[in-house]
Amino acid sequence: MANDTAAEPKLGTYICTGCGLGEALDIGALEKIAQAAPKSVTCKTHAFFCSDEGVKVIRDDLAGAGVNHVVIAACSGRVNQEVFAFPKEVVLDRVNLREQVAWSHAAKDADTDALAQDYLRMGLVKNSKSSIPASPVTQEVYETLLVIGAGATGMQAAIEAAKAGHKVVLVEKEAELGGYMRTLHRQLPQRQPYTALMEPDLARKQVEVKAQPNITVMTSAEVVKISGQPGLFTALVKSDGRESTLQVGAVVLATGSSPYDATKLGHLGFGASPNVVSSDTFEAMAKSGKLVRPSDGQPARSVAFVLCAGSRDPDHLPYCSSTCCATSLKQAAYVRQANPREGRAYVFYRDMRTPGHLEYFYKAMQQDEGVFLTKGKVTAVKAAGKNQVAVTAEETLLGGPITVEVDLVVLATGMVPSTLAHDILGLQYRQGPALPDLKYGFPDSHFICFPYETRRTGVFAAGTVRAPMTIADATIDGGGAAMKGIQAIAYARTGEAALPRAMDPTYPVFGLDRCTACKRCTEECPFGTLNEDDKGFPQLNINRCRRCGICMGACPERVINFQNYSIDGMSSQIRAIEIPSESSGKLRILAFMCENDAYPAIDMAGVRRLQYDAQVRVVPVRCLGAINQVWIADSLSGGFDGVMLLGCKYGDNYQCHMIRGSELAVERLGKIQETLNRLGLEAERVQYIEFPISDYQRFPEIVKGFVKAIRKIGPNPFKGF
């Protein structure tokens, strides 16, 4: 995994004069800087580099002059990627002279020129310190998917992965396939007119699983532990008392949920009468064809359904279990079907939650004259005589409290994720055996746009273990998780990063000879990438790594580097910025900006031609968590008057796609500020500013405010030393 630049670096610099750059900036001065760069073989200008003719100039140099390092000083690197797409062997850097210089600062102005020149110097230095990574792939990956749990979700995941040509091992803890589906009498409607209950789709699925030559089924089986990394996992599975070792590339966790423990629902009458049952018990009764009162075995003609039994209750399950409303309506239909003439169903709901097409089913049930539906708060469920139960509800739509006496009461108990009881996966990870959960035990994604975003690369939760959902939804979810598993294997095959830095070929390299085993990197990695050896040194599992650079930011010994993002590379960039003398009255402020949000935001500020102070120098970082403290120390000792860290929101609703990047940055900042105080420097010189991608119109004000604050403190006293 050594860094490997095949050929002697030959640098070509290409400065565009289009889009107003030629008129706004001193191009001659920029050319001089480029020509003076070591390893420079050519520097060219063009009025339209992104045109076919412009790109040809660069391509000709790659072919003819042997240029293999390219710096393009033009528009932002976020546009025209497809235009400036060169062979992978070329080290490419884009210097943003358009959106972040010419479009956002005064033309023909000494401060703007100074900004452009600093950015070009920084780009040249960064480029000279970058190399093309050698492939980190050391062995062939395992193409098999491990699917844990063979319910609706797991069976679907297995079938789908198998159909795509992957081997699958499907592990089920019961003796039979089917999970929760095995307990079902009927399923909710899924097709127009969305009103007819369906036979459970179990038998067909079971047959399909067994008929698939790519699927190996292990029943009465449990995962003991999983070690390794995406593409190269080793799983120990215990089946019928025998242990076997599997080599798999990715894992789908589809172990479902269990019903909330009804014995905790005494306030809703559970235990008060044998005729108060949970919805899973009622489903089993329907399946066996015996809708009877447990007290005497007589037909249950009138049945009351109490919704949100446990769910939406801060003392039990604060969340909504999503499916109970529709399930109770389905069970009300059982009552009516079993006894069309006399069957009565009473449904007490808080809000009837039948989203989407389920509304049609709700409407159909509303029209059934034997089904009584009311919003209401159930306040008492009591035995009424030997065989009846009285249900009292308040705040109903019928005006005032009502009481009905029924043969049977069904409590719509909610869903509890199976991972709440134990971790299931047994991951041999420094950071623990489980997929980290989000809330209430659900190992769900925190990201709205990326429902399969996982903190354990290559391990994906799906179905009701991830979030409460219907079987129809769980089935789709199983397919989605299988897709992500296959994709994780594809990434492991090429050694590139998965989301959010999809396709990034670089990776961290650990200089272990200087490592002190302080464990900061192994503790702070948000993705559980690093294990520790016996002596506490980090062990890199490259395919788990998401290339955020948080380990690099954490490392006090500064021994972690990427091929194009290194301690020295960044320090050199910072040193490449010219610090004006104190007498000039000019400040220099460094702004570290999150590449995914803050940096694009100020590109958009440029698109809108918003103007801001030219005393700021922007440095994009992989994540605010990927800022090593030495860079801040360097900049202050080098004469910068202030340092801003602009990045994503942290806390409960964190927006950092590297999970803890901003949070760690702020935590580390606190320590830096302490150090500053000790040095007699003002803590306010270094500040974190929350700056989401959408807030670009605020940027000029943010800069103004920071500059003002620094002016108040005065210039950095270390300037010139």
Place this chain on the structure above:
Amino acid sequence: MATATSDALPILVIGGGIAGLTAANEAAEAGHRVIIVEKEAYLGGRAIRLGKYFPKLCPPYCGFEINLRRIKQNPDVTVHTLAEVTRIAGGPGAYTVSLRQEPRYVNQRCTVCNECVAVCPEERADDFNYGLTKTKAIYLPHDMAFPMKFAVDMAACQGSSCSKCVAACQYDAIDLAQQAQEKELKVGAIIVATGWRPYDASRMDNLGFGTHPNIVSNVQFERMAAESGPTGGKILRPSDGKLPKRVVFVHCAGSRDENHLPFCSSICCMSSLKEGLLLKEQYPEAEVTDFYIDIRTPGRYEDFFTTAKAAGIELIKGKVAKIEASTDGNYLVVTAEDAVNGKKVHRVADIVVLATGMQPSLAGAMLPGPLEHDDDGFVMTPVSDAGIFPVGCARAPVDVTTATRDATAAALHSIHQLVARS
């Protein structure tokens, strides 16, 4: 990432919104070629126009930045904007798809330098902002548009008789004589991600949409709350730009209604609560009232409902009977019946937001090909082995996270068609 090496046919994704982009990226990053066909001039669909996503109140641009970067850097993804599918022939594994590509009147040489905009004499309603603002006839669809190229709205442009933009462009990027093109694609599988449109609120007479500028739809309110929107994210009364003190949200404006959309649009409860919270964030003292039938906040979204209640949003179960302007036209009066006590209630409002439902884009304009639409215009998931897969709001009214889940699963369904035939 595995780049596509096989000669397998590509996957066609119809629609470049959040679902389409996700489907394309997931399939492409597993080593398959993908073609996206988008009818607008830019990718991102409806989701990119939202102010914030629920429940995190995070900006859509953040995730789009990632998804668009994935598209831009992946040579296996091809994008056709301003294009619509006119015909689908063939069957699973081998479809022939006809496209009609409308002219953009701006070619690849455009650098978005802005010289053309400066000289353009004509204006058009900005559909990115749902008509709340105007752009020039030659325009950048929005600040983060992909493709990052201008486009000309020919309905607003004077055409070659003006040509000021053509003269101003140094890059020879504008061609007002560009013609529509017919194209034909051979693909192995098709993902239908055609999304939704807001139900036409003016069809509900009692809600007064179109009669007063302060009666807005939820999608318009999203733009009013978006930092990239007309007011930089500051929510103001459209009629006079004043700060709103009282805002009423009308849930189920069209949804769950036999005369309009009989289904539940799934997202409006959450989006209305979100919009109320966004308002409260700006003006904590503002009074917010939501009229609803049922509050549908499934799963962990229940926490969001709890937050909205704690923030002081008034919730009244009841259907709105009418919305009228006060006699001086300065404010609006909403009349409804409280379903719990049967009493009539009135609320005065500076802005009324109608939670218009999601109508599938294909309602009344079904895709011509071997696929099954339901009566509302949703595409039904094929029962048995097929090669056309609906996702997101083309399949059912769903939120962003469900749409992306759908899209991920459909990417794999599509791959089956390619694998089975390779």
